[in-house]
Structures are given as structure tokens and as C-alpha cells.
Amino acid sequence: MNSDELKKDFFWPEPSEGYRSWANAAVNKGETGGLFYADEFDHELTFMVWAAQNVARIAEVACSDGVPRIEANILDGRLFNAVVDKGPDGYNIGVLRGLVSGATLASMLLSTRLPVIGEDRNGALYARIMIQFVTLHEVTHARNGHVDFKRARKPGTLMAEAIAPTDHAWALISQTLEFDADAGGFKDVARNVLGLDQQRGPNGPVFVTSTSLAAMTVQSRILGRAIGSYFLLTQAEIGIPGDSHTKTHPPAIVRCMSAYLVFFEIASRINGLTQEEVQQCLEAYLTGCYEAEIVLGEGRNALLAVTEIADEPLRGTGYLFSEPGHFVPSMVMRRNMVSEETLAYISRLKACWPEIRPELLKLKLGSHNLA
Numbered sequence: 001m002n003s004d005e006l007k008k009d010f011f012w013p014e015p016s017e018g019y020r021s022w023a024n025a026a027v028n029k030g031e032t033g034g035l036f037y038a039d040e041f042d043h044e045l046t047f048m049v050w051a052a053q054n055v056a057r058i059a060e061v062a063c064s065d066g067v068p069r070i071e072a073n074i075l076d077g078r079l080f081n082a083v084v085d086k087g088p089d090g091y092n093i094g095v096l097r098g099l100v101s102g103a104t105l106a107s108m109l110l111s112t113r114l115p116v117i118g119e120d121r122n123g124a125l126y127a128r129i130m131i132q133f134v135t136l137h138e139v140t141h142a143r144n145g146h147v148d149f150k151r152a153r154k155p156g157t158l159m160a161e162a163i164a165p166t167d168h169a170w171a172l173i174s175q176t177l178e179f180d181a182d183a184g185g186f187k188d189v190a191r192n193v194l195g196l197d198q199q200r201g202p203n204g205p206v207f208v209t210s211t212s213l214a215a216m217t218v219q220s221r222i223l224g225r226a227i228g229s230y231f232l233l234t235q236a237e238i239g240i241p242g243d244s245h246t247k248t249h250p251p252a253i254v255r256c257m258s259a260y261l262v263f264f265e266i267a268s269r270i271n272g273l274t275q276e277e278v279q280q281c282l283e284a285y286l287t288g289c290y291e292a293e294i295v296l297g298e299g300r301n302a303l304l305a306v307t308e309i310a311d312e313p314l315r316g317t318g319y320l321f322s323e324p325g326h327f328v329p330s331m332v333m334r335r336n337m338v339s340e341e342t343l344a345y346i347s348r349l350k351a352c353w354p355e356i357r358p359e360l361l362k363l364k365l366g367s368h369n370l371a
Contacts, residue, residue: 003037010049013056019071022085022092032083032094033076044101047124048074051100054128055135059093062139067091070142072135074100080233084138084147091142095135103127106229106296113295114225118218129226133189140184145360146177169355175250176352179258180361186227186259190266193223207270213277216270220281223263224288231256232296254345256289261346 007014015023015035023035036052038045052074059072069090075083077096084093107127141147153170191198194216196207209216231252249255263285267278353361 003039006038006040012049012052013073015073016071018087018089019073019092022087023075023094032096036074036076036097047100047104048097051095051131054131055095058132058135058139067143070139082134082138084141086147086151091147093135093138095131099134100131102233103130106233109295110225110229110292114291118222126226126229129189129193129223130230132192133185133227133230136188137181137185140181144180144184146181149360171247172349172352173355174248176349176356178249179349182255182258183262186262187266190223190263194219196270205269207266209270217280217284220284221288224285225292227259228256228289228292229296232292250349254342257342258346
């Protein structure tokens with residue numbers, strides 16, 4: 001059975017002709033691998049179908065907000081990445097096969113090596129959150145005008161095109177756009193995970209929910225596990241390298257910290273939560289980030305060395321991660337998440353905002369504007 005027949009049988013979203021032309025164009029194919037094709041013997045086909053249905057649904061909802069056509073599908077590239085570009089008839093988003101595979105593997109590890117909380121028994125739960133976040137990140141690039149802005153300033157083939165090492169000023173602008181896209185993607189995925197409805201308030205947006213505090217705390221921890229995992233998997237750029245200003249994206253630790261700042265804004269605007277209850281959700285989110293590092297980063301190696309448990313699931317060790325006295329300190333995140341260097345880097349990115357059209361950045365971290 002060929003790929004097109006399989007996609008039809010599995011209700012795979014059918015790419016439009018415009019998307020097909022873009023995905024398979026020689027100038028892009030080297031970066032993205034072109035459209036994903038498979039046969040019935042591909043062991044990852046089920047996950048790819050599931051991911052394709054998720055990203056297509058997100059793109060469809062984005063179009064209902066008045067944005068020109070946004071179409072998303074799975075591309076065959078093996079990198080842990082996603083891309084967005086603009087064609088004659090709208091925006092094209094490609095979530096690469098490598099990202100789906102990496103997120104799925106990480107999700108299974110989190111589900112088997114950490115204490116079960118809430119409804120996380122589904123091994124694909126964390127992968128779904130990661131894929132939603134990445135897709136919504138790319139949607140924000142389109143919604144907030146980043147793609148058009150980059151096309152006007154730096155014509156190229158993709159949103160994440162390489163930046164010349166000498167162009168430091170443009171690199172910081174590019175990183176600021178990524179900063180903003182993270183904020184938009186995170187806000188939307190956090191609302192989905194926590195079951196929040198956004199309403200207009202006298203001092204900006206407010207969030208309402210019928211979820212109990214206990215359930216919200218659990219969901220905050222699940223969200224932290226997923227988002228922390230994503231940033232740990234983005235080429236492991238956890239520290240702040242000296243040449244970070246030459247890159248298109250901020251270091252992963254800065255992006256992880258900026259997501260936390262958005263979560264702080266969201267939690268602080270949930271109707272009915274006291275300051276202590278907001279702090280409870282924030283601590284649960286950070287605990288989830290640290291847990292992800294234990295499984296996927298250096299922290300896990302430290303735990304294995306201490307307990308000598310080889311490959312036994314972490315929940316079988318007797319360690320209760322919710323108890324600070326039993327929690328193995330993070331090797332990287334705990335040290336860097338609120339370091340002066342990280343906060344200074346975020347301030348440098350914020351300083352780039354005046355150089356960008358004021359209406360471009362719709363989501364400003366650390367401010368009271370999430371509209």
C-alpha cells in the first residue's frame with residue numbers, strides 16, 4: 001500500500017497543492033526533507049498519523065481567527081525541529097518527523113520513569129503537549145507578523161534561516177521574535193492543559209476555570225514535564241554560550257525561563273486563586289521541569305549514580321519527587337533558571353522590542369499584556 005492510500009485510510013490531512021509545491025520545492029527540501037511518505041511497514045506511521053491530525057486541527061483553528069490560510073503537516077526531516085514559511089496563498093507549517101519521534105520517545109520515558117500523576121498514564125500525553133506547543137509557536141510566528149517582518153528585512157527560504165555570524169543586531173531581533181512565538185505557543189497550550197477560558201478584564205485578560213485547585217496543580221506539573229522536556233531536547237542549549245547572540249534562537253535555558261514567566265502571568269490572572277494557590281501551581285510547574293531533567297538530562301545520571309538502580313523505573317526507587325528533601329537537585333535548570341545571567345539575557349532581548357514595529361509583538365513577557 002502506498003503512502004497516499006495509507007493517509008486516506010488513516011484520515012491523514014490531505015495537503016493542498018500549494019503546500020505540496022512548497023514542501024517539495026528543492027530550495028526547502030534540503031532543510032525539511034519534503035512531505036512525509038511511508039508504507040504499512042513503517043513502525044512510526046501510527047505516531048505520524050496521530051501528529052498530523054493534531055497539527056492540522058491546530059492550523060484549522062488558527063484560520064478561524066481571521067488569519068489567512070495556515071496549513072500544517074508532517075515533513076520527513078529527521079531534525080528535532082519545525083518550520084514556518086509563507087506562500088502565495090497563506091502560511092505553511094512543517095513539523096518534522098524527527099520532532100514527532102523525539103517527543104514520543106521522551107513522552108514514554110517520562111510516563112515510565114516518573115511517578116504517575118493525574119491522567120498521565122497515556123504514554124503519548126507529553127508528546128501531544130510538546131507537539132501542540134511547537135505547532136502553536138509556529139502559528140504565533142504567522143499571527144504576530146513575524147514571517148512578514150522577516151521577509152521584508154531578510155529574504156530567505158524559511159523562518160529559521162541561518163544568520164550570518166557577524167550580524168549581531170539582526171540575530172538579537174530574530175531571537176526576540178522566537179521569544180515572542182514561545183510566549184504565544186505556551187499561552188495557548190497552557191490554557192488547553194489547565195482548561196482555562198480567557199476573558200477580557202478591566203486590566204487586561206483574565207482566565208476562568210471550573211477545575212479544582214488540586215487538579216490544576218497536577219496539570220501544572222504535567223505541563224512543566226512536557227515543556228521542560230522540549231527545551232532539554234532542543235540541541236541541549238541549556239547554558240548561555242558566549243556566542244549566543246549569533247544564533248537565530250535564544251539558548252534553551254532562556255526560552256525555558258521565559259515560558260515560566262508567561263505561566264506566572266497566566267496563573268496570576270486566574271479568577272479565584274489566592275497568592276498562595278498561584279505559588280502552589282508555579283512550584284508544581286517547576287517541579288515538572290526538574291523531573292524532566294532527571295529523566296532526560298544530567299540530573300538523571302546523578303540520580304542513577306546515587307541510587308545504583310541501573311534502569312529501574314524511578315517510581316520504584318522510593319524517592320518521592322514532591323518532597324523537597326528527597327528531590328535530587330537539578331544539575332542545570334535549578335542553577336540557571338533564575339540566574340542573573342539568564343535574567344540579563346532576557347532583558348537584552350526585551351531591549352530589542354523598540355527596533356521592531358510596536359504592533360508586531362503581541363505577547364510581552366513580564367508585562368501585563370497577554371492580549
